[in-house]
Amino acid sequence: MLANLPAVPDLHNNGLPSSDTNASLPISSVVNLDRGDTVLLESYWRKMSDECTVVIKGWEFLSYASDLRSVCWFMTPELRHAIKRLHALVGNAETHDKHIVIGNGSTQLFQASLFALSSSSSSSLSPADIPMNVVAAAPYYSGYPVETDIVRSSLYRWSGDALKYDKNEAYIEIVTSPNNPDGSIRRPMVNNKCGGEGKLIHDLAYYWPHYTPITHKANHDLMLFTFSKCTGHSGSRIGWAIVKDIEIAKKMTTFIVMNSIGVSKESQTRAAKIMKVVCDSYENFRFGSKESVELFFEYSRRLLKERWEKLREVIKQSDDFILPKFQRAYCNFTNESSETYPAFAWLMCEKDQDCTSYLDKEMKVLARSGNRFGCDPRYARINMLTRGDDFDEFLKRLSDIKDLSCQM
Structure with missing residues (x-):
């Protein structure tokens, strides 16, 4: 291949103006x-405006459903294909024999992951009595604590720094790599000498070649990605999880259905189109096309x-x-x-x-x-x-x- 809450969870992308003007700012401004x-x-x-334009007719996308044969039945086949094709192009994640679940950004998928993993715990401790502890190694993404605790779930609770975790209780560790905020490459950090049952969420929002070298094809049980950080289209609110266990994928789908009855098909269509444009441009280049745009x-x-x-x-x-x-x-x-x-x-x-x-x-x-x-x-x-x-x-x-x- 070629060379927060201020009191709300930070959604990675609180609305800045979208225009990138060259007007200078007065020194008095913030x-x-x-x-x-x-x-x-x-x-x-x-x-790339013309290549990425999407036209949606008034009669399209009336149904909640897209593909009832799929675990994530509200995901369009076009988006599923585009996601798999993009990962195959970049080589940053394994999608073969895995299930893809989409959400309204990776923030919703993070909540769905916590729900699915905590409600599937095989720990001898009842989740109703002792919630699963959610941890991440500091410095961790600032949204994790508030996003974990905002719903006051009886299934899970924020428990701080993974490096300091020392409880003989079930836990979920979030591994963000490259890490937000410091850009470091991460691995699981809980020292499991206490014997607590551990499950992992790999947040790979920034594992794309414009941010970091792609050194391997990630192949974890539960991986989160987001359209926002891949292509920059934060406003479309598209994220996806690549999940090994079908039961976890089903629980995540259930959470999203109960939370928002799926994901906008208009957003899915736009995301699929843009991913296709990215992949097509590389394939065309490989076969000798002279691209006018980098x-x-x-x-x-x-x-x-x-x-x-x-x-x-x-x-x-x-x-x-x-x-x-x-x-x-x-x-x-x-x-x-x-x-x-x-x-x-x-x-x-x-x-x-x-x-x-x-x-x-x-x-x-x-x-x-x-x-x-x-x-x-x-x-x-x-x-x-x-x-x-x-x-x-x-x-x-x-x-x-x-x-x-x-x-x-």
Whole structure:
């Protein structure tokens, strides 16, 4: 292949304006890099507007059902085929002999996963008496605690850092890889010496070649993906789970049916079309077609690489901040060694104990505090997928702080 709740759960993508204008921001305005929107990729899809246009007639999609032979009977066959084709192209997940369940974004699928795994526990402890503990290694995605506890379920409860888990009770561990917020590659971290029964959810939202090298084909029992982070179409609210156990897949489907009676077919149709456009472009290139538009993953990776290089250059001149470093790895998709360019920058502030407060006070930049990720408030998460003018203004304000420090 080619080279949050403020009191609501953070849904990875709280609505930013979708236009990526070049208008400069006045220094008095606030630059919001807290949200997880993916509008960086809008520039690519503007170029592909005609190829991705979907026309839906008034009489289409009247029924709840799409394919009653499938476990996930509200998923269209076209979307199922597109998901399998996309994973086959990238080589990042095994779909053979597995069941695909779709949801309204990976947030709904996360809830469905907790329901399915906790209600299927074989632990001798009754779930009605002792809920399953839900854990993730810190720094963990800030939405997990509130998304776990918001429904006040008797089946499961948030129990914090997987590295500190020491109960002889059933648990569900969330393994996010690459990790949100720090971009690290993760594996299960619970030390199971206590003997509690453990189940895993692998959140692979960012395991795509524009963020990280594809080093292997993931083949876990329950894997979560999202259209938002793959192509940037957060507003379509499409996520999917790849599930080994048919009974778990059925329970997840039941949860989504009870919660929202399925997933919009209009969104499914759009997602299937866009995935098809991505796959077709690579196949056409492979067979000698001269593409007038850069291939999607190459285009997206180039933009992210440029942003990371600019940010690292500014940080290198500063005594106030530190960024994590990532090892190079061989990518099976691009057939070359490459670096990781995460969707978020995990910024550590050396000068001030509270990085978020420092950014807000000194630069009027909003970021997400490390304490929301179960971590030290000296850390802050910065969205690297934001609008171009916001990111450029952020870099300018970082440079201005550095220049001001040098003069003092």
